[in-house]
Amino acid sequence: MITLSDRDLREEQQFVSTLYRRLDQMRDQTTSLRDAYLRDSDGTPGGRVQRDIAYAHHAATLQSLVLAEDRLCFGRLDTAAGESVHIGRLGIFEEGPGDRQLLMDWRAPSARPFYVATAADPLGLVRRRHLRVRRRVVGAVTDEYLDVRPELLARLGVETADVARADSPAGESALLAALNAPRTGRMADIVETIQGEQDAIIRADRSGVLVVQGGPGTGKTAVALHRVAYLLYNHRDQLANRGVLIIGPNRTFLEYIGQVLPSLGENAVVLSTLGELVPGVRAEAVDEPEVAAVKGRAQMAGVIANAVLDRQRMPRVPVPVPSAQGRLELSPELLARAQRRAWGGRAPHNRARASFLRVVFNDLARQVAARHRRGLGAELPWTAEDAADTVTALREDEAVHRALAPLWPLLTPAALLRDLLSDPRRLAFAAPDLQERQRAALLRPASAPFTVSDVPLLDEAAELLGPLPADRGPGPADDGAARDYAETVLDMLAGEEAHEDAEAAGDTASDGTGGIVDAATLLALQADRVALTSTAERAATDREWTYGHVVVDEAQELSPMAWRAVMRRCPLRSMTLVGDTAQASDPAAARSWARALRPHVGDRWRLAELTVNYRTPGEISDLAERVLRRIDPGLRAPTAVRRTGVRPWFRRVPAEKLTAVAAQSAAEELAQSAEGRLAVLVPPGLRAAAAAAVAAGLDRAARERVDVLTVAEAKGLEFDVVLLVDPDAIERGSRRGRSDVYVAITRATQRLGVLHSGPTPAWAAD
Numbered sequence: 001m002i003t004l005s006d007r008d009l010r011e012e013q014q015f016v017s018t019l020y021r022r023l024d025q026m027r028d029q030t031t032s033l034r035d036a037y038l039r040d041s042d043g044t045p046g047g048r049v050q051r052d053i054a055y056a057h058h059a060a061t062l063q064s065l066v067l068a069e070d071r072l073c074f075g076r077l078d079t080a081a082g083e084s085v086h087i088g089r090l091g092i093f094e095e096g097p098g099d100r101q102l103l104m105d106w107r108a109p110s111a112r113p114f115y116v117a118t119a120a121d122p123l124g125l126v127r128r129r130h131l132r133v134r135r136r137v138v139g140a141v142t143d144e145y146l147d148v149r150p151e152l153l154a155r156l157g158v159e160t161a162d163v164a165r166a167d168s169p170a171g172e173s174a175l176l177a178a179l180n181a182p183r184t185g186r187m188a189d190i191v192e193t194i195q196g197e198q199d200a201i202i203r204a205d206r207s208g209v210l211v212v213q214g215g216p217g218t219g220k221t222a223v224a225l226h227r228v229a230y231l232l233y234n235h236r237d238q239l240a241n242r243g244v245l246i247i248g249p250n251r252t253f254l255e256y257i258g259q260v261l262p263s264l265g266e267n268a269v270v271l272s273t274l275g276e277l278v279p280g281v282r283a284e285a286v287d288e289p290e291v292a293a294v295k296g297r298a299q300m301a302g303v304i305a306n307a308v309l310d311r312q313r314m315p316r317v318p319v320p321v322p323s324a325q326g327r328l329e330l331s332p333e334l335l336a337r338a339q340r341r342a343w344g345g346r347a348p349h350n351r352a353r354a355s356f357l358r359v360v361f362n363d364l365a366r367q368v369a370a371r372h373r374r375g376l377g378a379e380l381p382w383t384a385e386d387a388a389d390t391v392t393a394l395r396e397d398e399a400v401h402r403a404l405a406p407l408w409p410l411l412t413p414a415a416l417l418r419d420l421l422s423d424p425r426r427l428a429f430a431a432p433d434l435q436e437r438q439r440a441a442l443l444r445p446a447s448a449p450f451t452v453s454d455v456p457l458l459d460e461a462a463e464l465l466g467p468l469p470a471d472r473g474p475g476p477a478d479d480g481a482a483r484d485y486a487e488t489v490l491d492m493l494a495g496e497e498a499h500e501d502a503e504a505a506g507d508t509a510s511d512g513t514g515g516i517v518d519a520a521t522l523l524a525l526q527a528d529r530v531a532l533t534s535t536a537e538r539a540a541t542d543r544e545w546t547y548g549h550v551v552v553d554e555a556q557e558l559s560p561m562a563w564r565a566v567m568r569r570c571p572l573r574s575m576t577l578v579g580d581t582a583q584a585s586d587p588a589a590a591r592s593w594a595r596a597l598r599p600h601v602g603d604r605w606r607l608a609e610l611t612v613n614y615r616t617p618g619e620i621s622d623l624a625e626r627v628l629r630r631i632d633p634g635l636r637a638p639t640a641v642r643r644t645g646v647r648p649w650f651r652r653v654p655a656e657k658l659t660a661v662a663a664q665s666a667a668e669e670l671a672q673s674a675e676g677r678l679a680v681l682v683p684p685g686l687r688a689a690a691a692a693a694v695a696a697g698l699d700r701a702a703r704e705r706v707d708v709l710t711v712a713e714a715k716g717l718e719f720d721v722v723l724l725v726d727p728d729a730i731e732r733g734s735r736r737g738r739s740d741v742y743v744a745i746t747r748a749t750q751r752l753g754v755l756h757s758g759p760t761p762a763w764a765a766d
Ligand SMILES: Nc1ncnc2c1ncn2[C@@H]1O[C@H](COP(=O)(O)OP(=O)(O)OP(=O)(O)O)[C@@H](O)[C@H]1O
Pocket: 175, 178, 179, 188, 189, 190, 193, 194, 195, 198, 214, 215, 216, 217, 218, 219, 220, 221, 222, 223, 580, 614, 615, 715, 716, 717, 718, 746
């Protein structure tokens, strides 16, 4: 590697300045186009929708151009054929005849050698150049030579003696600078320094299920996000219409990764937690482990199906039906026939109800006709018109509806699940194969909020129930359905106000995720009042939306029921599943990918592995490796790419002083540097006390750099410094407690401190 002369630096600066001038010009042009749509509308509803769509399109383009500002250009390739091309965050062309390309998008096939060419396999490159551009200024340029034949070097004006051969696939100094940089609390993109094994996954074929297995810090999340950007760029036609769904473990994580895709110019993406997968529900609470374990079992699919059947059961005695036409009655035989007719259509419950009621109302009308024949006016004929009028009158009769209410009620998934889990009788009917103890664990008050493990059950129910009919008129919907409906409307109105407020404030991307859609927020928008313009917006509000590609991060945590819900979102099975089975902590999680995927794709999935740890320095990952061996002696931790020379520290503290000492240690660690973030990771029982103690011991600026979290909350995140409090309690805290300790240790990018109340933890004893 050599550092270049001032002349080379000047030339690169000139080129980069040209790029930024063109970028400014593109922004101005897009702004004018966007604003033109604000003024132009023919005033018709159709015209307004078209205007909204065009406006949103140009606004999104403008946002990509704004976000491309930082590190617009970061590389240059010189080929053996004598060509030279600059690589950057997006493609830029000169304006005018010929449209010469100035900058090549990192995702273009010809940009690939930038990431994977080596001296052994130069892929046609002579030189790979890394440009360090900050605030439009080229600060440094480093070169690697991949083909050192003198005639090729001479063409670049370089002497053989001056060059260093590239032996690593991407610029080492750029990589180390990125890895050592203080963390900001938001994940950054890695376009400048994607490594060879990562590139192969990013550019892997779109079809089928790709599992990316890798230890902590191997870049699984980063790779998955760059893969989405790559797929959207290369398969825009297929993917832009259906969108891409990214599922992450919790909201904090989604906020952490939320800015990566917009910074890569991509917005056709929905980010969701499992708890938000069903529109209208935003579950954050988690169940006790044994309850979550039961709810996650595949068996629960049968339980939900039985719960629906339970609502279609018919009485064995006649059902009296008071009506304006007198007292009528439905016999058990008639009800059984209506039930068979409804089942025959194979429609979901709410739709099948129409068939059920058709038979019921015809029978009631038949009874009215028979009464007519027997009574006064019997000499007058009973016409088809009379029959139709009678059915209409019965359908509008409140008393009839009250009598029919318990038979085949309209149901929302929420009502079904709420009733099932709060009623021992219903549960006993639906779950005869669960043990008494398991059923007891599932029971809870009807007013309890939905938990994350309930969401796959709601999804299952939604599948079997189908939507409520759009125009269901006055009808025997059960109380739960009516209550849900009212709640949904209230939610919509509240959401609409919030939306209008945000618009009034000119705050189009107030969530900081650059316009990527937060499923739950969007649900609150009333589709017929606010035009949902982008694919992502429409997808996020529609439970039955199927995506062009689905990414699941921390996929090792999914229960069999969660897998079913996820698979429904992607019948094409174009999926990227990233995770690490050694980090699994969910009690219902599968222990292997094969086991998790077999019910859905058999063995038709591919495995890619990442083996290098970019996050954790060697001193900390050595420790992590020992924890890993205690989970399974056959497992190996990924190799750390760097060492810092700073060893983790341990301190024994009396149990009652743990939180106070954690607060003091946090203050000391933060004082060591003005930048970067610190996490205090605690057992759930200490969280509140530790948060209070830490907050009390810090000034405001320092407080903003600290998070006090449980391990579950810290999943997928990283911090410059981690203080691990009472690891033995974390280990004892759950069946997969050792995995939690492993996850905790591997969150640190620089330093780790451990506070323990008992003897030194076994994994660190020597
Ligand atoms: N090629 C790279 N260049 C620069 N930074 C990288 C690269 N690969 C990974 N990183 C950085 O390493 C850190 C870990 O990456 P990431 O969070 O994607 O790992 P992970 O495998 O998902 O970890 P975990 O399983 O612990 O959630 C991040 O800060 C990421 O930006």
